[in-house]
Amino acid sequence: MATHAGESLKEPAVRVEGLHRSFSEAGGVLNGLDLTIDSGEFVALIGRSGSGKSTLLRALAGLDRSVAGSGVVDVPERVSVVFQDSRLLPWRRVLDNVILGLTGSDARARGLEALSEVGLEGRDKAWPHELSGGEQQRAALARSLVRDPQLLLADEPFGALDALTRIKMHKLLKKLYAAHNPAILLVTHDVDEAIALADRVIVLVDGVVGSDIRIDLGSKRSPGDPRFASLRAQLLAELGVVESVEEEVA
Amino acid sequence: MATTALEAPIVGVASDKTVDKRVVRRRLGPGPRVPGTLWIGPILLLGLWIVASATGVLDPRTLSEPWVVVETAKSLIADGRLPDALATSAYRASLGLVIGVAVGLVLALISGLSRVGEALIDGPVQVKRAIPSLALMPLLILWLGIGEPMKVITIALGVLIPIYIHTHNGLRGIDSRYAELAETVSLSRGAFVRHVVLPGATPGFLLGLRFAVLNALLSLVVVEQVNATSGIGHMITLASSYGQTEIIVVGLVVYALLGLVADGIVRIIERKALAWRRTLESH
Numbered sequence: 347m348a349t350h351a352g353e354s355l356k357e358p359a360v361r362v363e364g365l366h367r368s369f370s371e372a373g374g375v376l377n378g379l380d381l382t383i384d385s386g387e388f389v390a391l392i393g394r395s396g397s398g399k400s401t402l403l404r405a406l407a408g409l410d411r412s413v414a415g416s417g418v419v420d421v422p423e424r425v426s427v428v429f430q431d432s433r434l435l436p437w438r439r440v441l442d443n444v445i446l447g448l449t450g451s452d453a454r455a456r457g458l459e460a461l462s463e464v465g466l467e468g469r470d471k472a473w474p475h476e477l478s479g480g481e482q483q484r485a486a487l488a489r490s491l492v493r494d495p496q497l498l499l500a501d502e503p504f505g506a507l508d509a510l511t512r513i514k515m516h517k518l519l520k521k522l523y524a525a526h527n528p529a530i531l532l533v534t535h536d537v538d539e540a541i542a543l544a545d546r547v548i549v550l551v552d553g554v555v556g557s558d559i560r561i562d563l564g565s566k567r568s569p570g571d572p573r574f575a576s577l578r579a580q581l582l583a584e585l586g587v588v589e590s591v592e593e594e595v596a
Numbered sequence: 597m598a599t600t601a602l603e604a605p606i607v608g609v610a611s612d613k614t615v616d617k618r619v620v621r622r623r624l625g626p627g628p629r630v631p632g633t634l635w636i637g638p639i640l641l642l643g644l645w646i647v648a649s650a651t652g653v654l655d656p657r658t659l660s661e662p663w664v665v666v667e668t669a670k671s672l673i674a675d676g677r678l679p680d681a682l683a684t685s686a687y688r689a690s691l692g693l694v695i696g697v698a699v700g701l702v703l704a705l706i707s708g709l710s711r712v713g714e715a716l717i718d719g720p721v722q723v724k725r726a727i728p729s730l731a732l733m734p735l736l737i738l739w740l741g742i743g744e745p746m747k748v749i750t751i752a753l754g755v756l757i758p759i760y761i762h763t764h765n766g767l768r769g770i771d772s773r774y775a776e777l778a779e780t781v782s783l784s785r786g787a788f789v790r791h792v793v794l795p796g797a798t799p800g801f802l803l804g805l806r807f808a809v810l811n812a813l814l815s816l817v818v819v820e821q822v823n824a825t826s827g828i829g830h831m832i833t834l835a836s837s838y839g840q841t842e843i844i845v846v847g848l849v850v851y852a853l854l855g856l857v858a859d860g861i862v863r864i865i866e867r868k869a870l871a872w873r874r875t876l877e878s879h
Contacts, residue, residue: 407780427780433773437795437872446791447781473872493781 359385359497359529360406365417367401367410367553375401376415377553385496386527390540393550394585399533402550403427403501406531421497422529426490428500432482434474434489441470444489460488463525464518480511484518491522498528502535516542537581541574542567549584557584634860638852660842665849668842677831682850685816685827688744689854692751693812697805699752700759707760708767709793721760729754729811730818737823747819754815758807766800767793799873802866809858813851 360383368374375398383389393399404410405419407427434443445457461470464484466477474482483503490498503519504512520543523530534540540547541561549556559581563573582588642662648654649661656664672678703721706713729750740746774796778788820829828847835843 409776409779425780429773429777431773433777435774435777435792435795437798438791447778447783447787475872475874489781 357385358382359387359422360531361418361420362402362406363418365402365405365415365419367398367405367413367415367417369413374415375553376405376417378417379550379554381548381555383497383529383531385529388523388530388532388543388545390532390534390544390547391550392534392537392540392547392581392585393556395535397550398553399550400501403499403531403533406497407499424493424495425497425499426493426495426528428483428486428490428498428503430502430505432474432479432486434477434482434485436474438474439470440466440472440474440477440485443474443485444470444492446489448492456492457488460492461485463491463522464488478511480507480515483507483515487518487522491526494526495528498530500530500532502533504539505535512536512539519543537578537585538569540581541577542569547577547581549581551584634863638856657841660845664842665845669846669849672831672843672846678846678850681826681828681831685820685829686854688747688819688827689751689812689816692748692815693755693808695748696752696755696812697759697808700756700804700808701763701801703756704760704763704767704797705789705793708764708797709789718764721757724753725757725761729757729815733819733822742823747816747824750819751812751815754811755808758811759801759804762800762804762807763797764800766803767797769800770796798869802862802869805865806859806862809862810855813855813858817851 360381362379362381365376365379365381366374367376375396379398379402381402391399391402401410401413405413405415406421407425408421409427434440435446438446441454441457441461444460445453448456458467458470461467464487466481466484466488469477469481469485474485477485486503504515507515516539523543530544532540532544541563544561547559547561549559551557559577561577563571563577567574569575569578645654645659646662649656649659654661660668669678703717707717707721708714732753733746733750736746736750740749770792774792775788778792783791816827817829820827821833824830824833828850832844832847835841835847
């Protein structure tokens with residue numbers, strides 16, 4: 347699976363069966379979750395706080411060695427993670443952050459290419475603290491993509507950005523997805539972001555998949571589209587949120 | 597208007613034609629760096645010495661006049677005694693420093709990166725920390741004699757402790773999220789040490805180095821005065837038995853210069869190595 351994932355759309359990139367994870371005796375965060383993500387498929391994962399989104403993502407990233415649990419997790423060989431914070435090493439210049447851990451004589455060239463792809467050409471020698479929040483997150487995306495991932499895990503990658511920057515980042519992520527076509531699991535609490543970007547939106551409820559909704563809106567998606575609005579209403583209802591502000595107050 | 601917390605703007609040359617009216621908050625950080633400020637204090641002190649000697653306030657038997665000290669220094673340099681002594685002392689101090697820094701750094705890395713290493717190393721180092729290196733000298737003399745190995749090892753022991761403590765502390769203070777990142781990009785342990793641990797621990801290491809340099813000089817002074825046949829300390833001890841204040845002062849000035857130069861070098865390294873930081877020091 348590791349070698350040929352990516353070539354065949356039929357073969358799943360991620361297979362999770364009966365995943366249990368718990369942080370205490372009292373109750374599990376993930377309770378027998380099953381999930382399959384096809385190669386090259388863009389899946390958004392939404393859910394309320396504490397629904398297990400990050401726990402699932404960390405299980406897929408292999409970062410939960412100290413968490414109790416059971417189940418099967420099968421992921422491809424090359425997995426990249428984008429965190430909510432850019433997590434750039436402050437003592438390494440931007441390019442060195444992008445190619446962190448890469449070996450080979452072409453590493454720098456690939457890093458520069460990745461930087462230009464995310465719109466950061468010419469900033470390769472900058473220190474991370476000299477970049478804006480959006481630019482830092484672009485550098486983090488470049489660091490993920492330069493590794494040519496078969497699976498990209500993103501844990502609320504735009505959560506800390508302002509609304510305008512976030513829209514730009516959505517466009518960038520779409521462009522990068524089209525160019526590289528990795529399987530993507532995007533954890534978000536922004537329903538609009540999920541609908542705008544993903545092929546499939548999964549709502550996590552009490553540690554299992556609550557609903558699994560395919561988004562068939564084509565590539566041009568506008569929040570003004572009535573189908574977009576109805577999807578948003580449906581997803582918000584799944585999350586137990588009433589959309590109208592007035593009703594909330596009343 | 598609340599003007600109490602304000603100060604005049606520092607930016608630009610105010611021309612009468614352009615209006616530059618602004619509200620500027622009172623600065624709470626130390627402000628921009630002014631070059632050469634490190635030397636103002638020592639120079640003032642030197643001036644005070646010259647004035648006190650010239651006016652006769654300072655008795656030459658208590659402290660020789662600066663010009664006498666300069667003359668003595670010149671003749672000591674001319675007959676080769678000072679350069680020889682300085683070379684011997686500088687060699688001892690730097691050899692002890694290099695050994696102590698290397699050992700302290702390696703111990704800090706082992707103890708900081710593995711629980712087994714911590715269990716084996718941290719306790720003994722803390723015990724050693726409670727015993728001043730100079731208190732170990734009698735034992736070291738019994739073991740190693742009064743030759744160079746004893747002197748260099750005494751200096752190295754004094755250097756090792758601050759390097760270990762501050763590097764270990766800096767290392768353990770590295771944000772664990774960076775370790776997590778290193779895991780997700782599959783860094784090898786060597787690359788993790790090179791890209792994350794060492795740079796992350798550098799601020800702590802450099803602070804330790806500043807203490808270490810002064811410890812090296814302190815140990816140098818003691819080992820040379822107790823039982824040496826060469827070096828600045830030997831020169832001072834000899835001068836003391838003959839009541840030659842001016843030679844003692846020359847020796848002390850050399851020690852002071854060694855200390856200042858060494859500390860200055862560490863500060864320069866600090867500024868270069870920590871260029872990535874945005875702190876009160878750099879702005």
